Each structure stands twice: as structure tokens, then as C-alpha cells.
């Protein structure tokens with residue numbers, strides 16, 4: 001049975017780890033789970049730049065549907081664990097993790113193999129290309145690039161700039177990389193305009 005077509009993933013977070021957090025949400029009222037099974041996880045990771053097209057088709061062929069679906073379930077567990085962690089950091093001046101939380105991410109990272117490869121150019125005149133990426137030999141290897149992004153967020157970004165959208169019911173997160181550090185919305189099209197319209201209506205009512 002084919003699934004109903006999902007809208008493209010919401011990739012507005014300015015960091016892949018937070019895009020991962022936003023892989024479930026209800027931008028238009030009804031909740032959408034972008035990684036509900038193994039195939040969906042591969043599509044989401046490819047769209048989010050965490051997996052190459054070749055890597056996705058390779059693992060789709062070599063791994064069983066059961067293993068891929070199980071990995072998607074583990075990814076969802078990891079995501080909700082990560083959400084709790086992010087919510088708990090609210091108001092802190094720096095990331096604060098318990099040793100067992102650091103260990104959980106490190107354990108996934110330790111399973112990864114990252115390889116560089118020199119490749120011929122697309123034509124005779126084209127320059128050689130240096131490509132790199134994680135080896136994805138088994139379904140569970142898919143968790144490594146995700147854990148890498150979580151580790152990157154926690155080590156390279158400012159905790160105080162990771163924020164939840166101001167939309168009253170919005171569950172989307174982003175890291176504020178704007179110059180004036182005043183980003184409020186996940187996306188103008190999703191929550192920004194909605195808030196503007198509500199404020200406009202409120203003003204009209206009062207006048």
C-alpha cells in the first residue's frame with residue numbers, strides 16, 4: 001500500500017541537528033512524521049544533506065526493510081531524547097549534559113567510519129573531485145551522521161541561540177544565525193505571517 005504524499009521536510013533550523021528535531025511537527029495543523037519508516041528516514045536524510053543519493057540507494061538495496069524500519073524507530077527515539085535534552089537547556093548559558101548523555105552520543109559516533117575518496121571528474125577536462133562521507137554498510141550506520149550533527153550542535157554552537165519558534169503552538173526549533181540575533185519564527189510562511197495577521201486583527205478590534 002502506498003502512503004499519502006508527504007510535503008517536503010521542513011529544513012529551516014540553520015543546523016541539521018535541529019532540522020532533525022523538526023522531522024515531526026504540525027506546520028499546517030495536522031501532525032506530520034517525516035521519518036515514520038526506513039524509506040522515509042532515507043528520504044529525509046537525503047533531503048537534509050546527511051546522506052548522498054548513492055548512499056541512500058545502496059543501503060535501500062542491501063539492508064532489509066525490517067532493519068531499516070527498526071533504525072527509523074531508533075532515530076525517532078534518539079530525536080525525542082534529544083528534544084528533552086534541548087528543552088532542558090532553556091535559559092542556561094551553556095550546554096549542560098550528564099555524563100551518560102555524552103556517552104550515549106559518543107557510543108553511536110564510535111561506530112562510524114568516515115572515508116575520503118579521490119574521484120575522476122565528470123569529463124576528461126573536469127577536475128578531480130575529493131568526496132567524503134560516512135560509510136553506510138548497515139541500517140544502523142544511518143544513526144552516525146545524525147549523532148555527528150547532534151554532537152556538532154552541542155560542541156560548536158551557542159546554547160542561548162538555540163530557540164523554539166515564537167508561534168504559540170509551534171514545536172519547531174532553530175539556531176539563530178542572524179546578525180542581530182532577533183530571529184523569532186521557524187518560517188515567516190508558517191508562523192510569522194500567522195502572527196502578523198493575528199496582531200492585525202487584534203489592532204482592528206481595538207480601534
Ligand SMILES: [Zn+2]
Pocket residue numbers: 165166167170171172185186187190191
Ligand atoms: Zn513556528
